[in-house]
Amino acid sequence: MDDNLLRVLGISDNENVITKLLCQCVNASRRQESAQAGGFAQAFVCALIGDDGRRYDKIRAYSHTALRQCGTPDILIKAVEGERIAAIIIEHKLNALEGKDQTEKYASAETRPQVCECVRKLDPKGAPTEWHYVFLTLSESQSPKSAKFSRRVTHGQLLPTLKQFPAQASAVLRKLVDDWIELVENRIKEGPIGLHDLVLKRFMSAAGYEAFEKVFRDHMRYPSGLSPEKFYDYRRQGNPFFACAVSKDAWHFRKKERELPTYIHIEPQFHRSDNTFWVYLHWELDPYETRKEARSKNYPEDLLGDYQRKRRSVQDYLRQKNFRFLRIRGTWNGVGSRKIDITGTTVDDLCSQLYDLMTEIAEAVDDYLRDQGVWR
Secondary structure: OOOOHHHHOOOOOOHHHHHHHHHHHHHHHHHHOOOOOOOHHHHHHHHHHOHHHHHOOEEEEEEOOOEOOOEOOOEEEEEEEOOEEEEEEEEEEOOOOOOOOHHHHHOOOOHHHHHHHHHHHHOOOOOOOEEEEEEEEOOOOOOOOOOOOOEEEEHHHHHHHHOOOOOOOOHHHHHHHHHHHHHHHHHHHHOOOOOOOEHHHHHOOOOHHHHHHHHHHHHOOOOOOOEEEEEEEEOOOOOOEEEEEEEOHHHEEOOEOOEOOEEEEEEEEEEOOOOEEEEEEEEEEOOOOOHHHHHHOOOOHHHHHHHHHHHHHHHHHHHHOOOOOOEEOOOOOEEEEEEEOOOOOEHHHHHHHHHHHHHHHHHHHHHHHHHHOOOO
């Protein structure tokens, strides 16, 4: 029986959960060590910014601290040595890619006064005088877009530090940390994905989700300005699957007056229940909501009706153009789908097939947007 709580609860790839876990560990150990020099909190800071972190003897971590007009950094650490106060801003990525200008915005001169204001509210004893920017990622290949995020740390590099977390600080946190360490170590053991590896064997392995993500992050080429925006390890009972949402900025339609925010994306999925591979074209609410969730929010019926009419208009357009690369079918968020046989298929073969298919889909969607006069 699987006793990994993160995996059992289906939150092993939840970036917010792991972010809060790391902050809780820093703060729990800080209390247990009475905020004195040494210990896990200091070791954690050293793992992020180097040996310079050893001088800080008072450390506190905050998760998801909203800054006015500048977004919400995943982790903000305040580290103090006497009169010296450092702000360590951490952008944390598990399966998502960096948002537009995300690290550039957090590292900008305009953001610093807001961080100072925020720190004073959280702890009125002083504002930062030193600044560190850290990009913490699960991927071996992902890097920040901003050069000011000069420290790039992977979860693999963080493992020796996490193993130092004291059980006496919190037995519950120690268990969750051990479970996270197991997941990261399994990912590392999976090793690099080769172009000649068999896709089915990789996706069916114990580290199948990690293999799926590596294929779409490291090997896949994307046409027409597309890029992978999100990864999912969906564990719904009866139909668990891995998925990657592929889109571009021009396919996101932000909220306007009398209009719900929607977006278009291509979504390759590997279904673990029957080991099949599908590619879907979705037009859906952004962020995604099921029909039941949308109705529970009491959106005006005319807005929900408009959303569904627009989705159906995409289907009608593809049918009129005799688009043969997808089976056009209607669901709450679906436009069409295609099943791909991956028996005996290598990573290189799959990437080539998907590139061709996504090229056809993207061209059809772009043509539709131009014809409708909504192209931006």
